[in-house]
Amino acid sequence: MSQSADQGTGAGAGTAVAVTGVGLVTPAGADEHSFWERLCSGHSTARRRPELAGLPVDFACPVDSLDLDEAVGGRSVWRMARFVKLAVVAARQAVTDAHLDPAVWDGGRVGVVLGVGVGGVSVLVDNAAKLAASGPEAVSPLLVPMMIPNAAAGEVAIALKAGGPSLAPATACASGATAIAVARDLLLGGSCDVVVAGGAESVLTPLVVTAFARMGALSTRTADPAGASRPFAADRDGFVLGEGAAMLVLERADAARARGGRARALLTGAGSSTDAHHPTAPAPDGRGAERAVRAALDQAGWAPGEVGHVNAHGTSTPLNDAMETALISRLFPHRPPVTAPKGVIGHTLAAAGAIEAVATVLTLERSLIPPIANLDALPEAFPLDCVMKEPRRQRVERAVSHSFGFGGHNVALAFQRA
Template structure:
């Protein structure tokens, strides 16, 4: 078994998000604290006709090559993010031992738009009109498979599906693959793209979405007294994880340390969390135990913060009871909307950037907390804060709770340099 030493390090980040299609614009957009929600042509005529799409990138061009035609949108975003993360880590598939490289990409549903299109083809033209690529394009594990192909990664290739906790679950699984010695490098994260009339209508029908169609940019308001639901988004984030000793030995400087991960299940209701947040609490306590931290040592929490009535109330109870010292709290969904399976990975990347920059992004649209919400929420502008230890919360339908514990890297190591050039066949 490989020696774990200083634990697991984040050595690369890759992002494709509604706030920015790469790391710098993402971070600038997040720190601006302004929602990017807007009306979407593809949702015109629906009761909820707005969301947070990814703009500013030609995905076909970014993916390139002759295989882009076989990829659904969520797969393209995952592949672009994965390439960027590997390049940021200074690694190359041409030089690593692919048998020791794993890929873990959380996805909630898969390519809904491809499925809907082929249902219409079947109805209109019969069986012969259905694309033979339907299954490989729509399956949730398509992103993990395509990334593994592109990166020549022959280790475990997994696609955990824990709804809106999927991206965080992927990172927790990746950490286990490293600490067990099964892999030396794991490319992990999440991707989702279901901004479609079918999915939006379903979420709207169950009362989960904000109805502020007259003010899309003001609709997502985590923890606000007048919150009324989430705003749907899309995106992808991928992190490269390695054992810290291995990263330092090859001359890399970790961007942060993933020191712990906890998971627990509510076993309460398919979509609603228990009011006392028991499952989420167990996930937090597991992450703290694995990291070796006491609760009072946590400086910052990147909250799940969906802007829904039930989730935000539960999470407030959780944070207030476990962390009476009032660590700073942010909630990226105010800016990004809810990117579903990608959210846990995107918010993990945001937590890493907070540790690096000593800057906590503000929560968009939060003007006042409800009575009884005792949180130190960062609002209006970014807060300068030296953060040593931070938690990132992710909760999903089905009662899935995943919490990641990140620590600032302050050990010896080379200064961080510009990302290398990634070679992809």
């Protein structure tokens, strides 16, 4: 996934993968245009949620701009948990954007790689309550296929008639980025001609929110939910939980050109590593994460100084943002502009890396870098060029997107203007 036989040969040697379609459903919008407009506004989507009332943290970043049942349509919707519905909607958008038609493509050459960290936890919790209250007969016979994390990959494959490899990597908050890295390998290894890849997550339940709050991961800024997610700010105190999905259609660049497809950007490298340090805390010096970034740069054939933009993981937690600052300032002393979408959309866990990959593609396309929400000034100890207050108009040729997850998982994706 991170380093292969083509490492270091670069896009010019035929290792480039084209992003030919994108689709997403996020707290900032259920299509790329509304998502991009809200992301560039720098205004958070966090707000109080009635189902979280009375908890130590009663706010989150939900997806509520569309009726998911209506968007999915058909009779199959009744067997899908919420995270699966998000994934199906995003995948359909991406395939439509790529101008591909599942009714006529060779489905055996189409793969699906969809990262999910948790799965249908709300379905599990609901059925556990039914079991306790009413006994075994109250438990749904669909509980298992609705709650398992790979349900999203399976349902997307069914919806798209994709008969190639269908995989569900689980690397916590790096899962969406891991899926994109795996998809690249499937394409360059010749296993697939098209891969629909990304991530999905929906865990805005009292149990999960409470669990994250109990471990001290969430912001407790309950008096100001919209100001709670503040990546790289001196007074950051934790992340805000979000939900969503994003999917990218990936093809070998030469094959995409041959069919007349539009390359929105090129995925020229992907790197992964593990901190091997702690179950939840990142290695403070960022050396593990640096290995992932350097592997992505090696695959792309870039020197660090050629990177023109960093889409940071930027969780708004004290430990992550300090580690990522150390990594960026050490590896990129030329100070490329940095953004962090979680200030607007919160932390969507397994979906984050995929949503941020789409944001990176849009930055390359539109020569516009979104600002980091709620960041007015950097701490003196953070020598970064963070985009603040308003979007920055700047042509970017090459960018990297960082994703890190519990368990010490690190993934970096290198994207280039098409």
